[in-house]
Amino acid sequence: MQQELSEYLENAFSLTDTDLTYGDGLTGSARLSGALSTFLNAYFRPHRPVLSDHLFIGAGVMSLLDQVVSVLADPGDGVLISVPYYPGFDPCITLHNGVVPVGAQVPLDKMLTLGELDYLEDALRAATRRGVSVKAVLLCNPHNPLARCYPREVVEAYCQFCERHGLHLLADEPFYSVLALDADRLGVNPARLHVLYGMSKDFLANGLRAAVLVSQANPDVLQSLLPAAPFMVVASPTAVLWATLLEDKSFLTAFLAENSRRLFAAYERTAAWLAFHGIPHAPASAGHFLLADFRPVLVDVARYGAALTIHAGHTLEERERALATHLLARGVAVMPGTACHLTEGGWFRLTFALREEQMRVAFRRIEDALGWDNWQPRRSDIGPHL
Structure with a gap:
């Protein structure tokens, strides 16, 4: 918008x-x-x-x-x-x-x-x-x-x-x-x-x-x-x-309604992408971001250790920082949960209030960075309002 x-x-x-x-x-x-x-x-x-x-x-x-x-x-x-x-x-x-x-x-x-x-x-x-x-x-x-x-x-x-x-x-x-x-x-x-x-x-x-x-x-x-x-x-x-x-009451009303609709669609798109890759998230209903649980990635040292430069001796918080650094080097900025003072490592705040084509670029960069299959959205994943 x-x-x-x-x-x-x-x-x-x-x-x-x-x-x-x-x-x-x-x-x-x-x-x-x-x-x-x-x-x-x-x-x-x-x-x-x-x-x-x-x-x-x-x-x-x-x-x-x-x-x-x-x-x-x-x-x-x-x-x-x-x-x-x-x-x-x-x-x-x-x-x-x-x-x-x-x-x-x-x-x-x-x-x-x-x-x-x-x-x-x-x-x-x-x-x-x-x-x-x-x-x-x-x-x-x-x-x-x-x-x-x-x-x-x-x-x-x-x-x-x-x-x-x-x-x-x-x-x-x-x-x-x-x-x-x-x-x-x-x-x-x-x-x-x-x-x-x-x-x-x-x-x-x-x-x-x-x-x-x-x-x-x-x-x-x-x-x-x-x-x-x-x-x-x-x-x-x-x-x-x-x-x-x-x-401008007419424009304001239409703008707020359309912005809300697009935010909901962007949330559903991001939630579907996370689900495809087996990443849980805290259900969100307001705002332009969500909190995603990347512990399935961080605990799998055998699969992701080399890419993230982590090993079994690293704490979850250290692995969290490594993932954030790894993604940033590939052009995607995410906020580690520890920045929000979460004591439980592995959570990240993801902002999804971007144009669909920008989010697709972000999704693809994360997939490439972690060696994931590429997600292809289906209408059933996102809903009939798109």
């Missing part, structure tokens, strides 16, 4: 004299703020309408997360997050702030269930014993790298967990939203709830660097971000492009 989006934006792009200045201010243009509030109210179905005053716009989710953490926590404090998690969160928490990621090691079969909260409780108690004062919890929904959405009852349990322990909830979410919850009914102070949303996932535009923080009941947090605004202001051309897209 990137080609279609780039063509649309190229044709619709138009700057005014004001766009060449600081415009309405450093926290986001009035036009983009209005377009975002309308979009969030339409698609996130918030319990309380989102107003422009609830928004702080910045140059990407990572920039906003970095600054929000600096507001909520001091050096040496902690941010609690279930493991595995996207490794890009680490520098947002630690690099400028000296804040500690507190990982809750959750078995994969307990992830995205109410049982996950038990492991958060354990990790919080352990951090307290170590002298780490946890100030916030980070929730990524859909989960990255598992690519599944949290059920409503688990999101509610996250909110109540934060209220019980006096913590803020930072929700990075393009799908089911904390905004849709009735905080009063849950007994949760809405001032603890903050949502981050960017262009990267739904709009395939991580290169444009634009995102929004929604904090409906905590103006102090928004005010505290003002000194950092000059360092993460969204460039006027990017703001114009995002606002233009959000304001």
